[in-house]
Amino acid sequence: MTIWAIVPVKPLRRGKSRLAGALPDTERIELNRRLLEHTLKTLNELPQIEHTLVVSRDPAALSLARRFGARTVQENGAPHLNTALQRATVVAQLHATRGVLILPADLPLITPQDILRLIERADPPPVVVIAPDRHRTGTNALLISPAGLIEYDFGADSFERHCRRAREAGARLEIVTLPSLELDIDLPEDLELVKTLFPDSSPEKEFSR
Numbered sequence: 001m002t003i004w005a006i007v008p009v010k011p012l013r014r015g016k017s018r019l020a021g022a023l024p025d026t027e028r029i030e031l032n033r034r035l036l037e038h039t040l041k042t043l044n045e046l047p048q049i050e051h052t053l054v055v056s057r058d059p060a061a062l063s064l065a066r067r068f069g070a071r072t073v074q075e076n077g078a079p080h081l082n083t084a085l086q087r088a089t090v091v092a093q094l095h096a097t098r099g100v101l102i103l104p105a106d107l108p109l110i111t112p113q114d115i116l117r118l119i120e121r122a123d124p125p126p127v128v129v130i131a132p133d134r135h136r137t138g139t140n141a142l143l144i145s146p147a148g149l150i151e152y153d154f155g156a157d158s159f160e161r162h163c164r165r166a167r168e169a170g171a172r173l174e175i176v177t178l179p180s181l182e183l184d185i186d187l188p189e190d191l192e193l194v195k196t197l198f199p200d201s202s203p204e205k206e207f208s209r
Contacts (some may be wrong), residue, residue, distance in 0.1 A: 002050045003119060003143070004092040005043050005101045007070070008081055009036055011058035032105075035185070036061060039105040040068035045112040048119050050097065055088045082152040089147055099125065099145030102152070107140060109180035118143050121174040125149075128166035129174040132159040134182035141181055 012032045013025075036054075043052045054065035055073045062072040073091060075084050085102060092100050099122060101115070121129045122145050131141035139158040144150060150165040166173040 002097050003048055003099045003101055003122075003145075004095070004097045004147075005049050005052045005103055006085060006088045006092065007036075007039055007043075007052060007054045007065075007103055007105050008084060008088075009054055009056040009058065009061045009065075009105050011056070012036075012061050013058075031185070033064065035108060036064060036105045037068070038108065039103060039110070040065060040070060042110055042112055042115065043103070044068060046115055046119075048116070049101070051092075051095070053088050053092060055084050081154050085152045085154070093147050097147055099143060100147045102139075102142040102144075104140065104184065106184045107181065108185055109183055111180060114178055114180050115141075117178065118176055121176060126169070126171040127174060128162065128169070128171045129176060130159065130162055130166075131176045131178065131181040133184055134179075138184070140184050141176075 010032075012029050040052060040054075043049050052065075052068075052070040053073060054062060054070045055075060056062055056065075057075040057077070059074070062074055065072050071091075073088050075087075079087075089100055101118065103115075118129050118131065118141060121127070122143050125145040126149055127143075127145050128150060129141075129143040130139055132138065133140050137157050137159055139154060139162050142152075142162060149171055150162070150169050153161040153165060163173060163175075
């Protein structure tokens, strides 16, 4: 199965704005950069990922992505996330990819083995593989095969909506729950949770300093 990973990225200077009270702007921007680098490095370790496509309106983020060998799509204005992802999926479909993996760049603990777990659950298609956040309300990773099988529905409570769309499409629904996929960094308490759960781990040192 050929899979393209699509990584949506907010402008590095504006991403994680809810951490502004916990981190100075310079550290918050650096955190965003490190998270993106970590995501790209992780994807590059997997031969099952044919290409990585980074979608952003931030030239700095796109330049960083290209240094890691990723393809890029520059968005104009401030399109809704779901619209941007749909456009990126069309690009992937033009290259005859069988499936797409939507992977936000805010999962500090993600490993190649985690992504491999998602891919292993995606055979045979048609299938929708979802990794929810730790509250089981958001979607932290979404693998769809074939590409375009369902519409994207990211936003508040997206986990249940993606599950519903999979059922409505008649697709097999696979839910993958792993601690490393459940923890995304959006709020100050998320940073603290990384430190608490993994006091001696490299992710904590890498992303919380």
